[in-house]
Amino acid sequence: MTEPALPPRRWPLVPTLLVALAVLIMVALGVWQLQRKGEKEALIALYERNRAMSATVAYPALAPVPDAMLFRKSSVTCLEPVRWLPRSGAAREGGSGIRMIADCRTGAEGPGALVDMGIADDFAPPAWKGGTVQGTIVPGPEQPSLIERLTGRAVPARPMLVADTPAPGLRASAVPSGADVPNNHLAYAVQWFLFAGIAVVIYILALRRRLQR
Structure with a gap:
């Protein structure tokens, strides 16, 4: 008597899509932090140029203060x-x-x-x-x-x-000074990329275990 054929192994579509979406979001956040890093570096350079200027400016009466007036x-x-x-x-x-x-x-x-x-x-x-x-x-x-x-x-x-x-x-x-302005965006970007990589590795291991059952 022949044994019944095993059903084909199905790829978990919905969990894969959810993990892929989460990974894309984390990568996008990492890229955004890299962009913020460049913007913050340009802002710090502006502040240092402001400190080097000897000419005085009128004291700003209202907030927010334009970056060109700080320092x-x-x-x-x-x-x-x-x-x-x-x-x-x-x-x-x-x-x-x-x-x-x-x-x-x-x-x-x-x-x-x-x-x-x-x-x-x-x-x-x-x-x-x-x-x-x-x-x-x-x-x-x-x-x-x-x-x-x-x-x-x-x-x-x-x-x-x-x-x-x-x-x-x-x-x-x-x-x-401008050097006192925090610029931790590179560290944040690395963290998001690491989170994305860890999520991919964990999901691949879980997927292999599921398909080997």
Whole structure:
């Protein structure tokens, strides 16, 4: 008596399509990160050129700050500090401490200006009452979170001026540079490509095991 013929082995179409789609998405994300890497490198080069310029620009009153104005020299008149926003930071000549950031009133109305007046050893506000401040325009400390950016609810960060001359009793704050801007896109791209490769290897091993049964 002849044994019944075994049914032909079927290729799992739907799982293969799903894995292929996932791999394509991961590869596309890796390519996008490589593109972002080039864009970030160009942006950092722009910031370094801005730092090398000696000419001053008008302090930007509203956010967002154009990239062409970041890390440029500027000045602003602080009529009075409305409040102090202490943040951790580094001194220009080394060491760390508390950055004393003044949220200044610059007129009867308007958004005012953020001014980093220097590094303190504690949270006690300095006795500085305002005046004309010269310094470097940098991004403000209140940056939108990742969730806010992903959900489209991000509010552009206000600009901030790092004072060339600190307030009495404070040390000059270190001025950020373009090199401080994070550029991890190459590492992210490698991770996405690795994820895609691992997914392909795992699926091939699972598929071989299924077809050998």
